[in-house]
Amino acid sequence: MEIIPGRGVALARIGDHRSQVEDRIGPPHHGPGGERAVYDTSPMLVITYAADSTVELVEISYSGEGGDAEAQLDGIQLTYRFLDDVVSDLHARGYASTPSDIGHDFHAGFSVWSMHSRWARDLDPEAGEDDERAVAEGVSVAPYTYFCGE
Known part of the structure; x- marks a missing residue:
């Protein structure tokens, strides 16, 4: 699923009304009518809605399948890879970021993060028990000001 920095994804864009999103992808299987669905x-997809039922934040979880089944940007697989590798690839393409406590917030309007629920061995069978490399577990998309609080 290709992200659109600062905007979301094709199925759900910042500012879309909940009814538009649900016309495209159906009702949520968790959180109908709530702030997060x-x-x-x-x-x-995990979507956070504002009080007026418009999309405020779009989050894409890892699928665990790799390749096209993961979140993508400009041919770069964003999820289910080592977080440092994702950040390095994005920086090489000119995307600037600010580190956060769980990942990196990119000035273009997205964040790549890890909650450390996966471990290095999920991606590298040769990884040792003490390998602390973070696995990119999700991408959040919104205007950069959403992440930096400005």
């Missing part, structure tokens, strides 16, 4: 897409 989880949609059964591949990869899975």
Whole structure:
């Protein structure tokens, strides 16, 4: 699923009304009518709605399948890879970022993060038990000001 920095994804864009999103992808399987809704897409979408029922934040979870089944940007697989590799690839393409406590917030309007629920061995069978490399587990898309609080 290709992200659109600062905007979301084709199925759900910042500012879309909940009804527009649900016309495209159906009702959520968790959180109907609530502030956060989880949609059964591949990869899975988690959408945060503002008080006026418009999309405020689009989050894309890792699928664990790799390749096209993961969040993408300009041919770069963003999820289910080592976080440092993702950040390095994005920086090489000219995307600037600010480190956060869980990943990197990119000035173009997205964040790549890890909650450390996966471990290095998920991606590298040769990784040792003490390998602390973070696995990119998700991408959040919104205007950069959403992440930096400005």
